[in-house]
Amino acid sequence: xxxxxxxxxxxxxxxxxxRFHNQIGAVVDVTGTRDSSRWxxxxxxxxxxxxxxxxxxxxxxxxxxxxxxxxxxxxR
Numbered sequence: 001x002x003x004x005x006x007x008x009x010x011x012x013x014x015x016x017x018x019r020f021h022n023q024i025g026a027v028v029d030v031t032g033t034r035d036s037s038r039w040x041x042x043x044x045x046x047x048x049x050x051x052x053x054x055x056x057x058x059x060x061x062x063x064x065x066x067x068x069x070x071x072x073x074x075x076r
Contacts, residue, residue, distance in 0.1 A: 010042055018057055020064035026071065028064040030056045044069035 010027060012019070017037055018030040026043030030053065039060035040047035044067055048059055 017053055018060065020060055022064045022067040022069070024068055024070050026067070026069065028060050028067070030060050032056075039063070041067055041069070043067055043071060045071075 010029075013029065013031050015031045015033070016029055017032065017034075020028040020030075022028055022041065022043050024043070026041065028039060028041045028043075030037055030039045032038055032050070032053075034053045036050050037053045037056045038047060038049055038051070039056045041060075041063055046063065046067075048056065051059075
């Protein structure tokens with residue numbers, strides 16, 4: 001078994017508004033509409049619920065600047 005990280009960019013969702021990259025390249029997406037958006041980190045899985053995009057954008061940006069996580073899995 002070997003442990004490796006996956007920083008491959010996921011397919012863009014149809015409602016993608018903004019995409020950031022964390023410190024190792026995993027994406028942090030802001031999705032939804034201007035009035036009802038949410039952000040999700042594809043590295044660590046953390047995210048935040050529905051809010052206006054003007055609140056989601058700085059929160060996602062701060063998280064991307066600090067997050068060093070990547071999705072890990074064991075490969076046989």
